[in-house]
Amino acid sequence: MLGDVEHLSVSPVFVGRSRESAVLAEALGRADTGLPQALLIGGEAGVGKTRLLEEFLTSACAAGAVTATGGCLEVGAEGLPYAPLVTALRRLHRALGSELEQAADGHESRLARLLPDFGEAAPEANDEYGRARLFEHTARLFERLAADRTLVLAVEDLHWSDRSTRELLAYLIRTLHRARVVVVATYRTDDLHRRHPVRPFLAELERMRTVQRLELPRLARAEVEQQLAGILGTAAPDRELVSRIYRRSEGNPFFVEELACCATEGCDVGLSESLRDILLVRVEALPERAQTVVRVAAEGGSSVEYGLLAAVLALPEDDLIEALRAAVGANILVPDPEGEGYRFRHALVREAVVDDLLPGERSRINRRYADALEADPALVRCDVRAARLASYWYHAHDPARALPAVLHAGREARRRNAFAEQLRMLERALELWDDVPDQVLLGLRAYDYADESYPPCSCDPGTCDDDCERLRFADVLAEATVAARRAGDRDRGLRFIKMALRQVDERTDPHRAAWFWLQRGRAVRYYNGTFGRPELEHARALVEGGRATAVQADVLSRIAADGMLTCPTRTHIEVAEGAAAIAREVGARTVELHALLTLGTLRCDFGETEAGLAGLREVCAGAAELDDPDLHCRAVNNLASLLEQLGRSEEAVQVAREGLELSRRYGMIRYNGAMMTGNLAEPLISLGHHEEAARLLAETDDPPADTVNDDFLERLRGELALLRDDPAEAGRHLVGARNRANTAQPQKLLPAADLALRLAARTGRFADARAELLAAAGDGFPVGFEQYAWPLLVHGVAAEADSRGLPAADPGRAEVLAQVRAAAAPLSRAVPLYQGWALLLDAELARAEGRDTPDNWLPALEVLRSIGRPYPLASALLRAAEAHAAAGAREEAGALLREAEAVGRIRDDVRLLREVALFAERARLAVDGGATRLAAAAARTAEDPVAALGLTARERDVLRLLALGRTNRQIAEELYISPKTASVHVSNILAKLGVGGRGEAAAVAHRMRLFPGDGVAVVGGV
Template structure:
C-alpha cells in the first residue's frame, strides 16, 4: 500500500535514524513470529517522525506487509471520533477491497460505525456496552487481516487524538495477544503539557511488556551536514552554512529544510530566530492571491477538500487552480493522497499561518466555511460533516447556530459509540445555552428530534406539560449524564446529575428527579462510594404511589437488583415482582427482562430454587430475540451461577461456555467475558476438571479487560494453587485479591475469598489467622440466612477441629464454636448440596468438640454422594474414614479413605492426597489394595513413622505445645542453637514449611495422644 504513505519530505536523502529504523525492523520481525508489538514514537515537532515512519512503511510494503496509515485531525479533540482508524481503513478499502471484505465478513454492521463504506450500521442500541462491542469487533477484524502475514497500523499525530481513538488504540494493544499486528503511533513531545490527556494514556500503555517507546533526538552537526548535502545536491556543503543553519535550526530537521530553502532563494540574512517567522518566510514569499488561499485553507482543518475550499473562496476555477498550483510548487501545500483535497506540508506551517490571522479574519473565514457546508452538505464526507460544521460555527462565534449543530454532532458521535466525544459536544452546548435567545431555542430545538437515551418527558402519563415539547437545559444535562456514564467518566456524570437536580422541582417533576437520582445511584455504585442506598431510597420515595411508568419500573428493578447482591429481604422480592408487572404494563421490555432476571435470583435466595431457575430460563429465552446484548449475557451468566450454586455444575458449565461464545460473537468479552470465564472455571474446579479450569484461567492471565473481576479470577487462581500444593503462590494471590476487597463487597465474592483464607491458614497451621478470616465475614453485614456461608462455616469448624491441643487456639475455641453453631442453626438449606454442606459443618463441629461419631459423617456422606460432586464429598469421606478408624473399624476406614484418595487425585489436590496417604499408611492399608484387603504396618507408628530420633520427638512434643526455641532448650537442658537445629530437622522430615504447620500436623495425626482415650485424628482438607 505505497499509496498510503505520505511523501512529505524535501530532502531526497534519509539521514540518520539508523538505530530507530532497526528497532522498527526488529519489532516487525517479532510480529512475524506471532508476538504483537506496539511502538510509540515521540519527538519535537519537525524532528522527523513522519520521515522515519515513511521510510519504514515503504520498506515493509515492499516485503509484503499490509500497511495502514491514518492521521489524527485537530478537530478530533472536539468531536471527530476514530478519524485515524477511518482514514486507514478507507485507504485499505480502496487498495485491497476484496481482502478487507473477506476479513470483515459478518462484522459489517458494527464496523460501519467507524467506516460508512461497510454499509448500514447494525440495529443494536447505543447502550453502555455498544462501544465495547465495537472495540471487540475491530480487534477481530485486525486478527483476521493479520492471519496470513503481518499487519502494520500506523497512526500519526496522536497528540491530536480524540479520547475514543485513544481508548480503542489502548484496547487493541492490550487484547491482540496472538495477532501478528504492529501498532505504531507518533506524537509531539513538545505539545504534551502537564494536563495533556495523552500523558496518562502513554504512561498506562508503557506498563505493558509489548509496548516500547522511541524518542527522536534532534540532529547533530554531521546529520545536518548530510541533510543539507542532499537538499543542495552537493557532496560537501559550505561549513559556514552548516554552522549557521545548525545554530538557527537547533538540529530540527524540518527547520533545516526551511532554512535551506531560504538560503537557496538568496535569503541569507534577516531571518528571525522565532519559530513562527521561520515557518512564515516561505508563505510570505508567495503572491498575495496565493497567500489568501493559504490563509483560508489553514482554517479549514488539517485537511481541506478542494470543493469545499472552492465554495468558500468563491473564485473562478482557473484562479483557484493557479493559486493552489503555486502553493504546491512552493511546497507549502500538498495534494492529499486520498485525492480529494490539500494539506499543509507540515502541521507546524498550518499552525503558524492560522496564528497569524487577525481575530476578526478568523471568525469571518470560519463563518464562510460553515455557510458553504450548510448550503451543500456533500462538500465533505458524511461521517465528518456534523463535527466539522459544529466546529466551524463555534469558531465563527455564532451561538444560535453553534448550539444546534453541536447537538447534531453529539447525536452523530453517539451513533458511532464515541461517547467521550458526544459528552464533549454536549458540554459545548451547555456552555452556549445562556447565549442563545429563548425563542430561538423554542423554535429550533425539540427533544424528540435528537434525544434517544433520555425520555424527554418524565411527567406522569396523561399529565404532560406542553413545555415538554420544548428542549430544555435539563434535557441536555440528562443526555450528557448518560454519555458520561457510558464513556466511563462517572465523576463528570455525578456533577451533571447534581446540576440537573438543582434545575428540577421534585414536586412538579418527580419522575424526572427520580431518573437523575437513579443514575446517581448507579454511578456511585460503580465508583464504590457511599450514597448508593440513599440515592435509591430517595428515588423510591419519588416514584412510590405514582401511575405506572418506565421510570418507576426501572427504579424498582434497580433497587431490587442492588439488594439481591447483598442482603435481600421480602420487600425486595415484592419490589422485583412490581417492577416486572409495571414494565410489562407500559411496554418497557428491556426493564422487564432485567427485572425478571433479578426476580429469578431472589426466588432462589428465598428457598424456591426451581421457581427461580424457571424464571431465569424464560427471561433468557426472551432475551435471545431482543437487540440488547447485555440482557442475554447477563441472563446466561446469572443462570449458570445459580445452577452452580444449586450443585448442578454440568449444566452450569454448558451455560457458561454458551455465555462466553455469545459474548465473543456480540463483542461483549470486554464487559462480561471475565466473569463468565470465572464462573466456568469455578464449576470446572468443583467438578474435578482441573486442567480445563487451569486452561480457562490461563486464557485471561494477561488480559487487561478484566479489571472489575480481577479479585474473582485471582481467588480462583489461588484455589488452583492451593490444590496443587503451592501454598506460597496461593498466599500471594489471596493477598492481591484481598487488597481489592473490603467488608462492603458483595457476599458472592467476600465469602469465597474468606473460605480460601481459612483453608490456607488451616493447611499452614495458623488457626488464629483462619479465625480472623472467618470473623471478618461473620461480623460483617452478611445476611443470617445465606447458603454461601455453609462451606465457610464447615471449613472454619474443620480448622478448629484440626488445631485441638494447640494452646494458643484452645483458649478461645468454645466461643468460636458457639459462633459457628449459632450461625449454622440460622440456615435453612433446601438444595441437596446445601443440606450436605450443613451436615458436614455439623460433623466438623462435633469433631472439634471431641464428640463426633460415625453417624455424623455417614449422614453427610450420604447427602453429598447424591449430588455426584467430588467436592465436598471428599471432605466428608475423609472425616468418615477418621471416625471409623477411631472406633477400630480399620477395614471400613481404609475403604472410605481410598475412595477419598481417588477423589483427591481427581480434584488435583496434592496436599489432601498426601494427608490421606499418611492416614492409610498408619492404618497399614495400601491405597491401591483391593477392597477389603489389609496389610500389617511395616513401619512403626507415631513419631517414629517420620524417622524422628528420640530427641527430635521430645522437641516436637514441646513445639506442639507452643514453646519457643529458648523454652525448648531450657526444658531439655540444651542450647537454643541446638534446639533450632532440631526444629529444622523436624520440619524437613515432616515435609512442612513452618513451626505452626508442624504443630498442626502433629495434632491432626495424634502423634502425641492425650493420656485419656480419644479418637484418632481426622485431617481437614
C-alpha cells in the same frame, strides 16, 4: 502496498536516526514471530518523526508487511472520533479489498460504526458497553488481518488525538497478545503541556512490557551538512551557509528544509529569528491569489476537500487550479492521499498561517465553510460531516446556528459509541445555550434518549402537547450525564447532575428529579461507602404513589438489585415484582427484564429454586429477542452462577460455555469476560476439570486495567494452587484477590475468607483460621449466600477439630462452636448441596468436641453421593474412614478410604490424596489406587509440614521419636547425642508447641499427621 507510504519531505536523503531505525527494525522482527509490538515516537515539531516513520514503513513493505497510516486531526478534539483508525482502515480496504471484508465477516454492521465503508451500522443499544463491543470487534479484525502476515498500524500526531482514539489504541495494544502487529504512534513533545490529556495516556502505555518509547533529538551539525548536501544536490555545501542554517535551525530538520528552500529560491528572511517568520516567508512569496487559497485552506481543517474549498473561495476554476498549483509547487500544500483534497505539508506551516489571520477574518472564513457545507452536504464524507459543520459554526461565533449543529454532532458521536466526543459536543451545547435566542430554543425538538427510563416530560399520559416535544436545558444535562457515565468521567457526570437538580423542581417534576437522583446513586455507588442507597431512597420517595413511569420502575428495580447483592429480604422480592409490573405497564421492556432478572435470582435465594431458574431462562430469551448485549450477558451469567451454587455443576458448565461464546459474539469479552470465565472455571474446578479451568484462567492472566471481577479469577487461581498443594502460590493469589476486590459484597468477601481460612489451617496457623471464621460469620450471614456460608462454617470447624490438643487453640473453642451453631441455624437447607454441607457441619462439630463416631458421617455421605460432585464428598469419605478405623471397623474404613481415593482422583486434589495415602500407611489399610501410591511417594519428599511449627531439623527428629514413646535416653542413643542434649531439645519442643508434657506433644504430632511413615497405629481423635 508501497502506495500507502506517504512522502512529504523535500529532502532526498534520510540523515541520521540509525539507532531509532534499528529499534523499529527489531520490533518488526519480533512481530514477525507473533509478538506484537508498540512504539511511541516523540519529538518536537519538525524534528523528523514523519520522515522516520516513512522510512520504516517503506522498509516494512519491502519485507512483506502490510502497512496502514492514519493521522489525528485537530478537529478531532471537537467531536470527530477515531479519525486515524478510520483512515488506516480505509487504506487497508483499498489495498486488501475482499480480504478486509472477509476478516470482518459477520461483524460488518457493527464495525460500520468505525468504518462506514462496511455499510449501514446495525441498530443497537448505545449503552456503556457499546464501546467495549466496538473495541473488541476491532481487535478481532486486526487479529484476522495479521494471521498470516505482519501488519503495521501507524498513527501520527497523537497530541491531537480524541479520547476515543486513545482508548481504542490502548485497547488494541493491551489485547493483541499473540498477533503479528506493530503499532507505531508519533506525537509532539513540545505540545504536551503539564495538563495535556495525552501525558497520562503515554505514561500508562509505558508501563506495558510491549511498549517502547523513543525521543528524537535534533540533528548534529555534521548531519545538517549531510541533509543540506542532499537538498542542494552538492557533495560539499558552502560551509558558511551550513553554519548559518545550522545556527538558525538549531538542528531541526524541518527548519533546515525551510531555510534551504528559502536560500535556493531567493527568499529573504532577513535578520528575524522568529519561528513564525521562517514558516511564513515562503507563503508570503506566493502570488496573492495563492496566498488567499492557503489562508482559507488553513482554517478548513487538517485537510480540505477540493469541492468544499472551491465553494468557499468562489473563484473561477482555472484561477483556483493555478493558485493551488503554485502552493503545491512551493511545497506548502500537498494533495491529500485520502481523496480529492489538499493538506499542508507540515502542520507547523498551517498553524503559522492560522495565527496570522485577523480575528474577524477567522470567523468570516468559518462562516463561509459552514454556509457552503449546509448548501451542499455531499462536499464532505458523511462520517465527518456533522463534526465539521459543528466546528465551523462554533468558530464562526454564531450560537443560534452552532447549537443545533453541535447537538447533531453529539448524536452522531453517540451512534458511533464515541462517548467522550459526544460529551465534548454536549458541553459545547450547554456553553452556547444562554446565548441562543428564545425563538431558536423553542424550535429545538427533543431527540431519542440513550436511557430508556428518562422521562421526556412531566405530563400525565395522553395530556402532552407540542410544547412537550421541545428540547430543554435539563434534557441536555440528562444526555450529558449519561455520556459522562459511559465515557467513564464520574466527576463531570456528578457536576451535570448537580446542575440539573438545581434546575428541576422536585414538586412539579418529581419523575425527572428522581431520574437524576438515580443517576447520582449510580455515580457514587462505590465511592462514599453508602453504595448509593440514600440517593435511591430519595428517588423512591419522589415517585412513590405517583403515576406509573419508566423511571419509577427503574428506581424500584435498582433498589431490589442492591438488596440482592448485599442483604436480600422478602421485601426485595415484592419490590422487584412491582418494578416489573410498572415497567410492563409503561412499555419499558429493558427495565422490565432487568427487574425480572433480579426477581428470579431472589426467588432462588429464598428457596423457590425452579421458579427462579425458569424466570432467569425467560429473561435470557427476552434479552436475545431485544438483542440487548448487556442484559443478555448478565442474565446468562446469573443463571450459570446460580446453577453452580445449587450444586448443578454440569448444567452450570453448559450455560457458562454458551455465555462465554455469547460474550465473544457480542464483542464484550473484555468487559464481562472475567465474570464469564470465572463462572465457567468454577464449575470446572468443582467437577475436577482442572486443566481446562487453568487454561481458561491463564488466557485472562493479563486483563485490561478496567476489567471488573478479576478478583474472582484471582481467587479461583488460588483454589487451583491449593488443590495442587501449593500454599505459597495460593497465598499470593489470595492477596491479589483481596487487593483487587472493589466492593464489600458478600459474594466477594465470603469465598475469599473461606480460602484464607483453609490456607491458614493447612499451614498450621490455627489462630488465623479462627480469626477468619469469626470475622466472616460472627454476625451471621445474609439470606441468599448459603453457597458460601456452609463451606466456610465446615472448614472453620474442621480447623478447630484439627487443632484439638494444642493449648494455644483449645481456649475459647466452645464459644467459637456456639457461634457457628448460631450462624448455621437460619441458613437454608432447601437444596441437596446445602443439606449435605449442613450434615457435614454436624459431623465436624462432633469431631471438634471429641465425640467423633462413624454414625456422625453416614447421613452426610448419603446426601453428598447423590449430588455427583467430588467435593465435599471426598473430604467427608476420608473423615468417615478415620472415624471407622478409630472405632475398630477396619473393613468399612478401608472401603471408605478406597472410595475417597477414587473421588479425590476425579477432583485431582493432591493434598487429599496425600492424606489418604498417609492415613492408609498409618492405619495399615490397603488402598490400591495408583494416584495414592504417587501421593505417598510425594509425601516423603514434600516440604516438611513441621516447618510451620517453628521447629529445627534436629527438633523434628526428636519430636518424631518422642511421638513413638521413646525416653530421653532412647532418643539420645538413636540420634547419637547426649541425654542432656536430648532433654534440652524436648524442653524446646514443649515450649514451641505450647504443651505441658510429652503426651500432649505426641498427641499434637499424631493429630497433625506429621510423621506418616512411622507405622503409628493411633488414628482419628487421639
